[in-house]
Amino acid sequence: MMIEIKNSIIKSVNDVLSALSYPEKDYTLTPPKKSKFGDLSSNIALLLAKDLKRSPMDIAKLIADKLKSDFNENISNISVTNPGFINFKINDDYFRSQIKLILNSSSQYGKGNIGNSKTANVEFVSANPTGPLTVGHGRNAILGDTVSNILEWQGYEVTREYYFNNAGRQMRILAESVEARYFELLGEDLNMPQDGYQGDYIIKIAQNILDVEGKELEHGTDIFKVTAEETMFNKIKNSLKNLEIYFDQFTNEKTFYENGDIDTFMNELRDKDLIYEKENATWFKASSLGKTQDKVYIKSSGEPTYRVPDTAYHRDKIKRDYDLIIDVFGADHADAYPDVIAALEALGHNTNHIKILIYQFVTLLRDGQKVKMSTRKADFVSLDDLIDQVGIDVVRYFFIMRSMNSHLDFDLDLASDQSDKNPVYYLQYAHARICNIISRANDLEFALDDGFDPSYLRHDEELNLLKYMVRFPEFVNIAYENLEPQNIANYLQELSARFHKFYNSCRVITDNMELSKSRLAIVKAAKIILANGFNILGISAPERM
RNA sequence: GCCCUCGUAGUUCAAUGGAUAGAACAAGUGCCUCCUAAGCAUUAGAUGCAGGUUCGAUUCCUGCCGAGGGUACCA
Structure with missing residues (x-):
């Protein structure tokens, strides 16, 4: 795992720091954004500059030189770049060796153990059962x-729990609203309570009570409340089921x-x-x-x-x-x-x-205007309608790809238009493409059983894909620490982009059997990671699109 | 008034205090005799304003402007 290499570098750096009697700093060792800076990069020299009253570049060079004398076998190069970063390049063979690990771990790849036996x-x-x-x-x-x-x-062993208020004012008004509709159906004047629920679904519940219980019910009977709560809860559970x-x-x-x-x-x-x-x-x-x-x-x-x-x-x-x-x-x-x-x-x-x-709240836009949602006034867009319109994967991905802190805008008019262009299809398409390659390979009787030689994977796009694949566990962990699902959505987006680039420049099924087997291995590993990521986000992994 | 969250490209959103701020949609230009063009390549385009901390700020602090939410008997 990547973490092992990281730890060994940190240990080497710490040894050098203490050998030089440098003060301890809370430095970072992280993958830089640009691949030209290597696979891991540290800011340690930048942090030391002030204390040591020397330029960060000088310090970085000094530390890098010391590190080079004690080379980690997985490190192929150490460099220093402005303004004073120390960059480590990891052996390509290390990344290549990870494919087998991913294939073996399969649906378990990326899982952590922080919550074991917790x-x-x-x-x-x-939501209180007062409406859809x-x-x-x-x-x-x-x-x-x-x-x-x-x-x-x-x-973690997780209990998903739904808590609702059924003793308070809201449920009382719901019951009174249903009761008012019931007696309206019997020909009485509508006697809605103040702040009563206006939705048509209230009338349906009243009609249902009328059909089942007849017209002899008394004012104030419990049946209105009990039936309303039960009806709404069944509806809510069904909506949730639609989202799995x-x-x-x-x-x-x-x-x-x-x-x-x-x-x-x-x-x-x-x-x-x-x-x-x-x-x-x-x-x-x-x-x-x-x-x-x-x-x-x-x-x-x-x-x-x-x-x-x-x-x-x-x-x-x-x-x-x-x-x-x-x-x-x-x-x-x-x-x-x-x-x-x-x-x-x-x-x-x-x-x-x-x-x-x-x-933060979702701002709904309809005809370019903000829609103020109110269950009580029956002015809302139901979740079921949205799912019917665009499908579960689009709905789930739409809400997950954004930070919970963002006040996001949701344009209802564009919802179905955009559903065709939803980024979730970009991810799923990568998965479907891989499935297609695999099924092609099966037709041609390519077999992985007799192994593959990862050293055939030398193309830039192969390594670019592979290097990001091995970071999946890291992102799963980041999402856990932040409790922010969009970290995973962002990761899968980038992973898919790298796959599509790979797909365009590297044919998997070729005349070269050994190369093909290696490429088949890397795409199978990529498929595992995509599927595992989809699993966390609760979206499907289609075999074809 | 006070408290919380937010302000990034024409639009919707990303970016553990790091190096040239990323995608998607919209606009322009290329690429299917080749495993799915729901793709790839490519052009143009952004950190609300003013200070501060820092070697380095979209990120942290202060003020202002703007949006959403809350604000003592709704939940």
């Missing part, structure tokens, strides 16, 4: 699922009222003098924990705010003893979680293993 909980989507999932929820769903995949690639997202656990806030966790939690905060009454409401004294303002915990209406069950829920997750707890929230929740964390810490819980991922 557990993680990823909470995402968590929207395009906005799509970003959350795909981000959460992909982050889960990334953790699984590091060995499956949850291990659904948790609702009612649980924590019923099992007494919320009472316990409130009492403990009260004991710590963090709860007080004011203006008919019950307050959490967040200000005494360093927050800017206190928060309402129980409204004057008697209903708790979402913070209360949310905090009890997070406490429950902590008690379930995960090594890592991740929440995926939209930017509108950015202000809420610090209070939850503060309350948990006040109760003596360690929260260092809780990571909150905040993603």
Whole structure:
């Protein structure tokens, strides 16, 4: 692995530094952007220049000379370039030797072991079942699922969890909206609650209740709420299924009222003098924990705010003893979680293993105008419609190729137009091309079984492809450390570009049997990496397009 | 007002504090007797403004301008 060479160079550099009595620095050793600077490059001399009061170039040359006297067998050249970088060129044979490793590791290539025998909980989507999932929820769903995949690639056992509020105001209004439609269907005047849900799907639920239960239902019966929740949840689960997202656990806030966790939690905060009454409401004294303002915990209406069950829920997750707890929230929740964390810490819980991922909103454009999405006003674009229009791979890739921090624009009018040009096809096409080559080779009875000689791979484009292939584990790890899926999307984009270039200048199936076998090996290895990357991103690896 | 995120090419987005800021779409020009042209090659085009830290800033800090989100009883 690349990491071994890196470590051996770092050790050599450190030996030289101590031999010269140079101070320790937190220097880098990374692949430079331009291949002419070699395969690994260090800034150590630049960092030492000030302390040593010498020019970085002089220092770099001195260190490079010392390093050359103790040559690592995998290093073919060490050079110094302005303004003072030390560049290492790795033997091509080293890269060539990696093909066999990739072929042998196959679907395991790129996996890490950081999460071995560890557990993680990823909470995402968590939309209340008051309406269909929207395009906005799509970003959350795909981000959460992909982050889960990334953790699984590091060995974590991941629980994908969906948390929803079914005891609060929103669900009450949903039930009232359905009830209003039910009695409207029976000929009464429409009596929508204030802030009622306007969507047509409410009427369908009411009609369904009418068909099943008849017209004798009384005002205020539970059936409206129960049926509405169940209907919406089935719809949501179906939308998620369309994206191939499956949850291990659904948790609702009612649980924590019923099992007494919320009472316990409130009492403990009260004991710590963090709860007080004011203006008919019950307050959490967040200000005494360093927050800017206190928060309402129980409204004057008697209903708790979402913070209360949310905090009890997070406490429950902590008690379930995960090594890592991740929440995926939209930017509108950015202000809420610090209070939850503060309350948990006040109760003596360690929260260092809780990571909150905040993603920015998707701005939808229709006819060049921004569309303000509102489930309540039924002004939204459903995730299902989008998937129908462009397909799962395009939707997943679209949301993953951008950083969660970017406020991205999504032009609905261009969505299907752009779907033909979506970059995901560029990646998948590389995979399909390889599959085609392999099937051609099989027809011609090329066999890899009797081995191949990697030294035939001498073309610039072969090495260019190969050198990037071996960096796959590195990028999988970067994506894990940042919890940023787009690192992998970017990698696959560049890998595909290098493959397509290779494809254009190197024929795999030729008259030269030995060369062909070697090239067949490298494209099979490339196919493995593409497929593994697609696997993490949750997109398909088509054999033909 | 205050807090969070963002501002990069005509457009949508990339870029662990590094070397000549990358793609895609849109625009221009080439390449299919040859494993799929959903491709390759090639031209043009960008870091909001003003300071600061640093050998080096798209990246870190301050101010301003602009966008999105939040802001004590929606979640």
